[in-house]
């Protein structure tokens with residue numbers, strides 16, 4: 721299975737081979753773009769398909785005979801909107817998972833505690849959810 725780590729290893733290997741070919745056969749430095757292009761294509765595909773397990777192992781489906789739905793909310797909490805969502809979930813006696821962004825919590829954990837007290841799962845969705853969030857390895861996603 722191709723992962724982010726193996727892709728980095730692949731890039732490193734291809735760059736070394738390219739450097740050898742440049743030196744041995746006096747080739748153009750332009751051939752260095754081929755490994756970089758391959759690397760970028762694999763990274764984009766890996767980042768865009770969660771089920772590829774490129775950055776981390778993910779569970780994208782579940783075999784069951786029951787009719788079940790998993791409800792998740794990303795990029796919150798959002799104050800009033802999250803309060804309304806919690807109210808609706810409570811009305812229908814439904815639990816869900818909230819993927820929270822650290823800087824949106826902003827030190828006020830009362831809403832997060834309310835989610836937790838209602839039986840919802842609280843999950844980490846990075847601290848800032850930067851523009852390159854989907855391209856970061858999981859270790860960086862915890863920081864930015």
Ligand SMILES: [Zn+2]
Pocket residue numbers: 794795845849
């Ligand atoms: Zn998000």
